[in-house]
Amino acid sequence: MTEQNLLEKVVSLCKRRGFVYPNSEIYGGLANAYDYGPLGVELLRNIKNSWWKTFVHDRENIYGIDGAIISNPKVWEASGHTTGFNDPLIECRSCHRRIRADHLVEDVLGIKVEGKSLKEIDAVVSENKLKCPSCAGDDLMPTRKFNLLFKTSLGSIEGEKSDVYLRGETAQNMFLCFQNVVDSFSPKLPFGLAQIGKAFRNEVTLGNFTFRTFEFEQMEIEYFVREQGWEKHFEEWKKQMMGWLVSLGVSEDRLRWRCHSQEELSHYSRRTEDIEYDFPFGGFKELYGLAYRTDYDLKQHAEFSGQDLRYRDQETGEEFFPHVVEPTFGVTRTALVVLLDAYCEDPSAGSGQARVVLKLNPRLAPYKVAVFPLLANKPELVKKAREVFEMLRVETGHAPSLPIAWDDRGNIGKRYYTQDEIGTPWCVTIDFQTLEDDTVTVRDRDTTEQERIAIPDLKDYFSVKLSV
Amino acid sequence: MTEQNLLEKVVSLCKRRGFVYPNSEIYGGLANAYDYGPLGVELLRNIKNSWWKTFVHDRENIYGIDGAIISNPKVWEASGHTTGFNDPLIECRSCHRRIRADHLVEDVLGIKVEGKSLKEIDAVVSENKLKCPSCAGDDLMPTRKFNLLFKTSLGSIEGEKSDVYLRGETAQNMFLCFQNVVDSFSPKLPFGLAQIGKAFRNEVTLGNFTFRTFEFEQMEIEYFVREQGWEKHFEEWKKQMMGWLVSLGVSEDRLRWRCHSQEELSHYSRRTEDIEYDFPFGGFKELYGLAYRTDYDLKQHAEFSGQDLRYRDQETGEEFFPHVVEPTFGVTRTALVVLLDAYCEDPSAGSGQARVVLKLNPRLAPYKVAVFPLLANKPELVKKAREVFEMLRVETGHAPSLPIAWDDRGNIGKRYYTQDEIGTPWCVTIDFQTLEDDTVTVRDRDTTEQERIAIPDLKDYFSVKLSV
Numbered sequence: 001m002t003e004q005n006l007l008e009k010v011v012s013l014c015k016r017r018g019f020v021y022p023n024s025e026i027y028g029g030l031a032n033a034y035d036y037g038p039l040g041v042e043l044l045r046n047i048k049n050s051w052w053k054t055f056v057h058d059r060e061n062i063y064g065i066d067g068a069i070i071s072n073p074k075v076w077e078a079s080g081h082t083t084g085f086n087d088p089l090i091e092c093r094s095c096h097r098r099i100r101a102d103h104l105v106e107d108v109l110g111i112k113v114e115g116k117s118l119k120e121i122d123a124v125v126s127e128n129k130l131k132c133p134s135c136a137g138d139d140l141m142p143t144r145k146f147n148l149l150f151k152t153s154l155g156s157i158e159g160e161k162s163d164v165y166l167r168g169e170t171a172q173n174m175f176l177c178f179q180n181v182v183d184s185f186s187p188k189l190p191f192g193l194a195q196i197g198k199a200f201r202n203e204v205t206l207g208n209f210t211f212r213t214f215e216f217e218q219m220e221i222e223y224f225v226r227e228q229g230w231e232k233h234f235e236e237w238k239k240q241m242m243g244w245l246v247s248l249g250v251s252e253d254r255l256r257w258r259c260h261s262q263e264e265l266s267h268y269s270r271r272t273e274d275i276e277y278d279f280p281f282g283g284f285k286e287l288y289g290l291a292y293r294t295d296y297d298l299k300q301h302a303e304f305s306g307q308d309l310r311y312r313d314q315e316t317g318e319e320f321f322p323h324v325v326e327p328t329f330g331v332t333r334t335a336l337v338v339l340l341d342a343y344c345e346d347p348s349a350g351s352g353q354a355r356v357v358l359k360l361n362p363r364l365a366p367y368k369v370a371v372f373p374l375l376a377n378k379p380e381l382v383k384k385a386r387e388v389f390e391m392l393r394v395e396t397g398h399a400p401s402l403p404i405a406w407d408d409r410g411n412i413g414k415r416y417y418t419q420d421e422i423g424t425p426w427c428v429t430i431d432f433q434t435l436e437d438d439t440v441t442v443r444d445r446d447t448t449e450q451e452r453i454a455i456p457d458l459k460d461y462f463s464v465k466l467s468v
Numbered sequence: 469m470t471e472q473n474l475l476e477k478v479v480s481l482c483k484r485r486g487f488v489y490p491n492s493e494i495y496g497g498l499a500n501a502y503d504y505g506p507l508g509v510e511l512l513r514n515i516k517n518s519w520w521k522t523f524v525h526d527r528e529n530i531y532g533i534d535g536a537i538i539s540n541p542k543v544w545e546a547s548g549h550t551t552g553f554n555d556p557l558i559e560c561r562s563c564h565r566r567i568r569a570d571h572l573v574e575d576v577l578g579i580k581v582e583g584k585s586l587k588e589i590d591a592v593v594s595e596n597k598l599k600c601p602s603c604a605g606d607d608l609m610p611t612r613k614f615n616l617l618f619k620t621s622l623g624s625i626e627g628e629k630s631d632v633y634l635r636g637e638t639a640q641n642m643f644l645c646f647q648n649v650v651d652s653f654s655p656k657l658p659f660g661l662a663q664i665g666k667a668f669r670n671e672v673t674l675g676n677f678t679f680r681t682f683e684f685e686q687m688e689i690e691y692f693v694r695e696q697g698w699e700k701h702f703e704e705w706k707k708q709m710m711g712w713l714v715s716l717g718v719s720e721d722r723l724r725w726r727c728h729s730q731e732e733l734s735h736y737s738r739r740t741e742d743i744e745y746d747f748p749f750g751g752f753k754e755l756y757g758l759a760y761r762t763d764y765d766l767k768q769h770a771e772f773s774g775q776d777l778r779y780r781d782q783e784t785g786e787e788f789f790p791h792v793v794e795p796t797f798g799v800t801r802t803a804l805v806v807l808l809d810a811y812c813e814d815p816s817a818g819s820g821q822a823r824v825v826l827k828l829n830p831r832l833a834p835y836k837v838a839v840f841p842l843l844a845n846k847p848e849l850v851k852k853a854r855e856v857f858e859m860l861r862v863e864t865g866h867a868p869s870l871p872i873a874w875d876d877r878g879n880i881g882k883r884y885y886t887q888d889e890i891g892t893p894w895c896v897t898i899d900f901q902t903l904e905d906d907t908v909t910v911r912d913r914d915t916t917e918q919e920r921i922a923i924p925d926l927k928d929y930f931s932v933k934l935s936v
Binding site: 017023025031033034042052060063066098152154183198309406 | 483484485486489491492493494495496497498499501502503504505506508509510512513520526528531532533534535536537538539540542543566618619620621622623632634641644645647648649651652653666668670682683769772773775777861871874
């Protein structure tokens with residue numbers, strides 16, 4: 001299986017089985033936009049719930065918020081996004097394709113151009129006689145900068161509208177709520193604000209499935225610290241970020257940290273490191289980012305709003321702008337990496353075709369268990385299987401029900417393969433022996449081994465498996 | 469406590485305690501937009517999780533999806549929103565305030581004007597000499613229609629952009645994915661698609677806290693049925709909708725169904741009924757809607773896209789457009805009603821001030837339990853209280869941890885009141901007796917009664933309480 005093959009196979013599986021569909025497909029789609037189908041939405045929920053539990057519920061010094069996508073436009077002036085949030089684009093005179101200049105240079109020559117002026121980039125392009133990746137023509141226009149914020153208008157009377165922006169990052173909501181949260185909760189430093197939500201960047205997208213989409217979902221923390229010692233928090237967050245990612249089951253040997261060069265840093269950052277994943281398209285690319293934003297944002301908002309946004313230490317009485325360490329996680333990029341990383345083909349399946357298995361961490365799998373009656377035309381098997389199905393679904397106390405699949409179509413081997421392909425960790429089959437001794441077979445997705453378990457023990461059996 | 473008082477008190481509590489903050493408050497806000505704070509985001513999560521469990525996980529014929537906010541613009545032409553999704557607005561020549569004409573007539577005269585022409589509305593306004601509700605001036609401009617879709621541009625080069633819309637309802641994603649889901653899952657009628665997500669309407673907003681905001685979150689189901697018998701499904705959904713709402717603890721006597729008149733129906737609907745809540749501003753107003761959309765949407769998309777979107781019955785071979793019954797729930801409006809409905813003042817508290825209690829359903833409460841050491845300066849009490857706190861937080865098997873608050877500030881009475889105000893159902897206090905016999909006091913928010921429970925029994929105690 002080649003790398004390109006892997007991507008194609010995952011894209012195809014995602015569409016066929018209901019993880020990810022092209023958005024507006026009946027209208028020919030829209031600029032690399034995607035919708036998440038019935039299995040994809042469960043995968044996203046599991047990722048987001050794991051993140052929220054780890055970084056909000058299980059900690060006492062991080063506060064969740066859910067802010068608006070559209071805020072007062074002054075926010076984006078203060079943050080520097082209306083002026084400093086740009087992509088360098090080159091247009092091909094022949095095919096009119098627009099190309100990210102930095103990506104073109106990086107992909108073809110393997111060198112980074114961040115921090116270079118547009119003239120310097122154009123010099124690199126012309127010296128190396130770079131061509132349009134789409135039509136191979138060499139008539140490229142000079143590089144131009146384009147702002148990434150989506151603009152829209154608020155107020156429903158034409159000509160009397162005020163321009164507003166779709167947020168380009170969730171981060172700004174946290175700075176806007178900073179003072180409110182301090183007033184409500186009197187937190188001591190260090191403390192963080194966390195948010196999950198959509199953000200929008202008017203980027204040129206180049207395929208690679210859901211890797212880069214103009215609409216995407218972030219999980220982000222602004223962690224407020226004293227300036228002195230920010231490095232310690234930065235290092236601690238590196239561990240936390242990688243630890244959570246690896247706990248999802250992503251292969252460590254496909255992950256690495258990469259430190260941004262001085263030229264590459266965003267306008268607000270003094271140190272940034274990315275977790276990169278070894279993607280099947282072009283190798284290591286950004287997955288998550290960790291940025292030291294200094295006190296840039298709070299200072300800017302204080303200046304632009306005229307409000308005093310300094311933090312007051314309750315014990316010492318000092319007043320100052322806290323500094324910020326910002327771990328940013330992509331929801332949809334996490335889902336993509338989880339799917340790519342979990343995809344396996346098992347050639348030893350016996351039949352002519354390789355067995356396709358999504359080796360998802362059980363915590364992330366859309367269904368935890370599938371329940372089958374061995375034969376669909378035997379009412380006594382179906383009845384018993386429904387009982388097991390309902391038993392596993394029922395909520396007990398504060399414990400939520402398990403998401404369980406039901407399948408009574410085709411032969412049992414096909415049903416196993418159907419569940420393997422969507423990552424269901426265990427299949428429970430009710431057969432004739434069940435009617436005699438109240439046991440069922442539980443078949444493991446990864447080993448394909450089966451064991452017989454007594455029905456009354458099933459709930460505990462899966463509880464233990466899922467708590468590992 | 470007057471009705472207006474109630475709203476003001478809830479708004480103030482929400483800001484003070486971290487449920488809801490005005491968006492961009494440091495910049496003077498933005499057109500009635502709000503952010504959800506640390507407690508508000510937990511309330512929203514609990515509402516959405518309850519809905520998803522009830523209508524997706526606990527059912528076998530409803531499929532969740534998570535679609536993009538921005539789709540191909542043809543979607544909104546086909547759906548009729550680019551032409552038929554308007555508000556009638558009147559502008560005051562004196563103060564330039566824009567007023568919803570239908571709301572003005574309804575609020576002042578108590579009559580509905582839906583379906584009337586703009587001329588007819590203007591006639592009602594001038595016959596009754598209606599004035600601007602803002603400045604009381606009588607120089608009102610004629611009513612004009614304004615489209616509610618937010619428009620933005622995709623593609624990052626000025627002058628080469630394509631107009632796209634922020635979705636005005638989550639519904640259209642479900643119609644776009646209809647064929648994809650049928651291909652992936654071969655569902656039998658009736659079946660539904662469900663989605664939770666943000667939608668945007670460029671409306672004139674008039675305060676009343678979060679009741680009407682231009683950015684809001686919906687929970688929506690498109691339920692596909694055969695035309696024959698749609699009434700039965702409609703009636704069934706009325707029960708389901710009201711049943712879920714009442715299960716959240718909202719008072720039934722403040723809820724009612726109201727059927728839309730013929731003139732009032734949306735362009736796609738042949739029957740619509742709203743659940744209305746008796747709000748403290750102006751009485752009964754829309755909370756949820758249930759619409760029979762016929763086969764309008766699938767037919768329109770089939771026509772505009774040229775795709776065959778008919779459903780094929782696997783058994784009979786018939787091909788036809790399914791009809792749609794659509795239950796729509798507002799996330800943020802649910803949160804508003806839950807907060808208004810839960811707010812109580814208990815004058816019998818003894819101290820001069822009334823005790824403020826948010827009588828939230830424990831399932832919706834941001835914290836389920838608060839744990840206190842009786843005295844913060846006794847290390848042995850604090851140590852024991854931390855043990856109890858950690859014990860209740862720890863995840864066991866598939867059961868999630870309980871969200872638990874910790875408080876060791878001020879006296880115990882103040883801590884109780886602090887928790888009452890944010891709706892925490894139970895407070896656990898570790899006192900000197902705990903050190904002797906390993907029991908704690910559990911104090912009930914609603915009755916203020918206390919009982920002693922042995923620490924090893926606490927988890928089961930709360931599990932039982934929370935599963936009721």
